[in-house]
Amino acid sequence: MKHNIRHLRIFLAVSNLASISKAARDCGLSQPAVTQAINKIEAELDAALFDRTPQGVFATALGRLHAERIGRALSLIDEAFASVAPRLRVTATASQLEALIAVRETGNFTLAARRLGIAQPTVHRAVSQLEKEAVRPLFERTSTGIVATRAGQLLASAARLMDAELMQADMEIAEALGRETGRIVVGAMPLSRAYLLPKVIARFRQAWPRLPLRILDGPYDEMISGLRNGEVDFLIGALRDPAPIGDIEQTPLFDDTLAIVAGPAHPLVGRSSIGVGDLLDYPWAVAAAGTPTRKHFEDMFTGTGHTVPDRIVETASHILIRELLLNSDHLGCVSALQAEAEIEAGRIARIDFELPDTARAIGITTRRGWKPTASQATLIDLVSNYRPSL
Numbered sequence: 001m002k003h004n005i006r007h008l009r010i011f012l013a014v015s016n017l018a019s020i021s022k023a024a025r026d027c028g029l030s031q032p033a034v035t036q037a038i039n040k041i042e043a044e045l046d047a048a049l050f051d052r053t054p055q056g057v058f059a060t061a062l063g064r065l066h067a068e069r070i071g072r073a074l075s076l077i078d079e080a081f082a083s084v085a086p087r088l089r090v091t092a093t094a095s096q097l098e099a100l101i102a103v104r105e106t107g108n109f110t111l112a113a114r115r116l117g118i119a120q121p122t123v124h125r126a127v128s129q130l131e132k133e134a135v136r137p138l139f140e141r142t143s144t145g146i147v148a149t150r151a152g153q154l155l156a157s158a159a160r161l162m163d164a165e166l167m168q169a170d171m172e173i174a175e176a177l178g179r180e181t182g183r184i185v186v187g188a189m190p191l192s193r194a195y196l197l198p199k200v201i202a203r204f205r206q207a208w209p210r211l212p213l214r215i216l217d218g219p220y221d222e223m224i225s226g227l228r229n230g231e232v233d234f235l236i237g238a239l240r241d242p243a244p245i246g247d248i249e250q251t252p253l254f255d256d257t258l259a260i261v262a263g264p265a266h267p268l269v270g271r272s273s274i275g276v277g278d279l280l281d282y283p284w285a286v287a288a289a290g291t292p293t294r295k296h297f298e299d300m301f302t303g304t305g306h307t308v309p310d311r312i313v314e315t316a317s318h319i320l321i322r323e324l325l326l327n328s329d330h331l332g333c334v335s336a337l338q339a340e341a342e343i344e345a346g347r348i349a350r351i352d353f354e355l356p357d358t359a360r361a362i363g364i365t366t367r368r369g370w371k372p373t374a375s376q377a378t379l380i381d382l383v384s385n386y387r388p389s390l
Contacts, residue, residue, distance in 0.1 A: 003166050005077075005094050008070050010037040011049070015067040018056040045173050065172055072371070073165035080158035084151045085134040092130060097159040099126035100138065104156040107145035130155070157229065161367075164230025168373050175374045183212035184376055187223035189237020190287075191256060191335045191362060194318045196236065200382045208375050217316070220291065224248070227367060233376055235365040236383055238292050249370075252363040254388055258296055259336040260351040261343070263325040269349045276304045279353070283311035285321045285332045296358045297333040322348055335360075337388055 013023035014034065024034045038057075042049050049063035059067055077097075081088040102112035103123065113120040131138050138152035148156060171182035188197055197215065204213075216223060216232060224244060226232035239250045260279070262269055268278065280301075287293035301308045313330070315321060321332045325348050332339075332348075342348045364383060372380055 003094055003163075004037075004040075005074075005092070005097075007037040007041055008074060008166075010034050011041050012067055012070050012074065014038055014050065014057055015059045015063060018058050020057055045170065047173050047177060062173060062176055065176065066169055069165060069169035069172055069371075073162045073169065076165060077158050077162040080154050084155055085136070087133055088130070088155075091133045096126040096130050097155070097162075099123045100130060100152065101156050101159055101163075103127055103139065103146060104148045104152060107147065109146065161230045168371075168376075171373045171375065180208060180211040180375070182373075183214055184379060185214045185216065185226075185232050186379075187216050187218075187227060187232045187235040187237075187365075189220070189223075189235065190217075190316045190318055191238065191338045192236040193217060194338045195335070195340070195388075196362075196383065196386055200379070200386055203382050204379050207378055211375050213379075219288070224365075227365065230367075233366075233372070234370070234380065237362065237365075239361045239363045239365065240292070241361070247368050248365055249368050250361075250363055250365050251384070252361040253384060253386070254362055255359040256338075256362050256388075257336045257360070258293060258333055258355045258358040259339055260353050260355065261325060261332045261334055261339050261348045262330070262351055263328070264346060264349045266325070266329055266331070266349065266351075268331070268351050270352075272352050274351065274353045276301060276306055279331065280306065280309060282309075283313070283328070283330045284309055285313045285315060285324050285330050287316060287333075288314045292360045293333065293335070296355070296360075300333075300355065318342075 010023060010027055010029070010033075013026045014020060017023050017026060020031050020034050020038075024031045027034065038050065045066075047062050048060055049066055051058045051060055077092075078089055081092065098116065099112065099122075102115050103109060106112045106115060109124050109127075110120050113123045116123065127138060134151065134155075136151055137149055138155065139146045139148055141147075167182060174181040186197070193215065201213065216226070220240075223232060223235055227235055228245070228247060238256070239252060243250055268274060268282075271278075284297075286297050298308045313320075313324065318334070318338060321334060322342055324330045325332055331351065339348060339350070343350055364380065
């Protein structure tokens with residue numbers, strides 16, 4: 001967290017009041033101190049954020065853009081400060097909040113110090129200072145380590161989101177000046193990784209050739225947690241019904257259905273009139289419990305009075321499923337769109353068994369109220385306008 005919170009408040013005051021002297025009085029500082037803070041922010045961004053005139057100091061178009069994003073960032077942490085201890089609005093520093101986040105996420109002062117590259121006593125002192133000003137503990141020791149209290153969780157989560165908003169603030173200025181800095185982090189579920197994202201990223205690169213993209217995979221719960229903490233910008237893949245929590249937004253794009261697939265030499269390939277009983281004779285490769293695909297898979301058996309097969313390999317890896325089908329008599333229950341290219345290439349085959357009522361909404365998941373930068377908006381638009389070729 002490289003930003004100086006005090007300087008950001010000064011910047012916002014100058015932007016709102018259009019006056020160095022008024023901002024100085026509002027912040028309880030000298031005019032030279034305010035001027036120095038503004039100059040430092042402009043130097044860091046290498047951008048002119050204000051026009052200095054005899055009538056006042058007025059935010060440029062870039063300045064207004066930055067002020068809106070800074071206002072969003074500070075409102076996140078200020079709401080948490082108000083709930084925990086209003087005095088923290090004046091006393092808390094970025095380095096203290098950074099230490100708080102690291103200790104909350106590692107559950108250990110030594111590991112937090114190692115992550116931040118500073119001495120352990122420095123981390124402990126930063127958290128202790130926050131606790132002193134808050135007049136309440138932010139962590140408690142348990143048999144498994146150090147766990148954040150409710151106040152500590154609230155502050156750390158808000159600080160994480162503030163930091164994400166500030167990173168977007170820097171990206172916005174850079175993008176407005178024709179630079180490509182920062183990065184976009186996308187949580188990608190299996191279908192999007194195999195079917196949608198390769199095509200979308202190729203088109204995105206035409207507009208943003210150098211901007212780093214990080215595509216994450218992993219369990220849905222971990223990616224949702226990253227999204228809510230500001231570590232992930234948005235998710236692409238199967239939507240949940242109902243949404244798992246109220247602070248996210250789900251935007252459906254198109255529907256996908258499921259298909260049963262096997263290796264080309266599987267005994268069921270080419271057969272017709274296949275029943276559920278025939279499917280019980282073989283082992284399966286399926287998605288993990290709790291996913292929409294797994295629920296449809298289990299319903300296929302329980303809905304006809306059968307027991308769900310117990311010879312199961314749980315995986316989200318399309319490559320693993322493909323190789324397992326090629327080298328054994330396993331069956332797979334997978335996304336029809338995800339399997340399309342493999343079926344056309346002859347690497348796997350579709351079993352002639354209908355799976356009614358298996359439509360799943362595929363879409364984008366974001367934090368509620370999230371505002372994308374220009375590059376993020378470009379990627380979102382490309383995803384939103386993508387339509388399957390079926």
